[in-house]
Amino acid sequence: MGPVRGFRRRKRAAKDAAAAGQEGGDWWVDFSRRITGHLSLPEEPRKFESVFKISRTTFNYICALVRDDMMSKTSHLAFADGKILSVEDQVAVALRRLSSGESLLNIGVSFGVNQSTVSQVTWRFVEAMEERGIHHLKWPTTQEMEDIKCKFEKIRGFPNCCGVIGTTHIMMCLSSADTSNVIWVDHEKKHSMLLQAIVDHQMRFRDVATGWPGSMNELSVLRSSGFFKMCEKGTRLDGEEMELPEGFQVREYIIGDSGFPLLPWLLTPYQGKDLSDAKTEFNKRLSATVAVAQSALAKLKDMWKIIGGEMWRPDKHRLPRIILVCCLLHNIVIDLEDEVRDDALSSHEHDTSYKQQLCNIADNNGVMLRDKLSAYLSGRLPP
Structure with missing residues (x-):
């Protein structure tokens, strides 16, 4: 890049x-x-x-x-x-x-x-x-995005892919006696604050949104984010389409796990059993690409342990700002090519005690894009 x-x-x-x-x-x-x-x-x-x-x-x-x-x-x-x-x-x-x-x-x-x-x-x-330090966390310029899309295609073959989205829980130790804290109880019965991040191929954060309580799921957080609103208005992921064989046009999009909805600009895995070979191959490639976001979140929480453990009764108004600054520091280490970061563990685990959530929402245009890309990646479209 x-x-x-x-x-x-x-x-x-x-x-x-x-x-x-x-x-x-x-x-x-x-x-x-x-x-x-x-x-x-x-x-x-x-x-x-x-x-x-x-x-x-x-x-x-x-x-x-x-x-x-x-x-x-x-x-x-x-x-x-x-x-x-x-x-x-x-x-x-x-x-x-x-x-x-x-x-x-x-x-x-x-x-x-x-x-x-x-x-x-x-x-x-x-x-x-x-x-x-906020200039270290920006949506890519047009030229930067071309480089990012090229690198993502080299990772697992996804053409015109602009990034990967992921979500993690920032654990908090809050008083259960205080009824106002119930909103922070997540699906694993723990108190947490959510961080949604979109990363590039170098695990650099390109868009982050945080501050939402753990009681919300990935879909709710996504819909509440400014990124979602811009995508729906057509002011983000609005770059040039790429033409695949048979004249199929692929717009810009990002990739996420099965906790996110399938949208025209957000691709997620196929769900269910007994998937075809093409769908299975698609899921393998997507999972390998999503791992970029998982690794970024794992490194963030491993390096900046204030948000990697369980915070003792934090100020919930200040915590989102602390999370943002940790993301800025994460990017600065990457931007300055700090060799110390290479010593960090290359783990994908950032929510070790959390089970994968499923979202069954699928937009028709998203379904069509995913099916076409599945066929393309499995080699069923002519070269």
């Missing part, structure tokens, strides 16, 4: 930030001394990466992104010894909180600050990232 718009500029900014950090002395030397003995750290040179799960270059780039916003607020946030927290210190605290999922108390003890400081710093970071 070609570079995301502004990618080279961001790469230069990352290098400039790294150089600036080196010129001003190595912040990490002083900071690591503060946490030595509190955290179990391996030997250099992986020490920094083991704490923050990203490279120094990516860390410096993130600091450069949020520096102005975080410094614009006068603050007396300090370590226990009275030293004022620099921007790097604040970003380090926030990233550790988001990546480890540890409690405010544990983070505070590890880094030598009180838990209220951890809370304030993390939220200031989230606000700054929402403002300064």
Whole structure:
């Protein structure tokens, strides 16, 4: 895939930030001394990466992104010894909180600050990232989309495919005694918030929607999303059609699992038993392609463990913003080609305790598109 718009500029900014950090002395030397003995750290040179799960270059780039916003607020946030927290210190605290999922108390003890400081710093970071990092999560430009469609066709043969959609549950520990929390109870009788994401072939998030309670299913979340409304209006997935053999025209579309409806712009698997060879082959190819979204969600929750575990009574108004920032950080790691991300487990599991839900809604135009593509992929259409 070609570079995301502004990618080279961001790469230069990352290098400039790294150089600036080196010129001003190595912040990490002083900071690591503060946490030595509190955290179990391996030997250099992986020490920094083991704490923050990203490279120094990516860390410096993130600091450069949020520096102005975080410094614009006068603050007396300090370590226990009275030293004022620099921007790097604040970003380090926030990233550790988001990546480890540890409690405010544990983070505070590890880094030598009180838990209220951890809370304030993390939220200031989230606000700054929402403002300064949002350009890392955009729907592809026309040229980018051509590259994405080409790559998806190479994965399992789907022509004119623009992405994969998936949904995951962000677990929450809420009081069952509070009757207002019943809306957050999902089909597995757990409290959760839903995240819907559309990803490209590189597992980059291209559209995310979150904040809906676990009591909703994938269909309800999809219909409530801005993406659905744009697709229905014809203002998204509205690129040029591709012509297959026999003159069949294939519009732009995305792919999802059987929890989603079959629509003219959203293809899902065939359901039922005793499927024909062509339908079985279609399902295999689709499942392999959907795995891209499953892997992206698994990596998101594995790397940013604050949303990967069960959050203790979170602020449900702030949680969607935290989820968004984790998605932005996920994309930044990809955009900057951070090699540390390659160490992450290549698992597809992100909702391990959840059973696959089924949606039986099928639009006639979607049925026709799926049948034609099934025939095409099985080689029944002439070359």
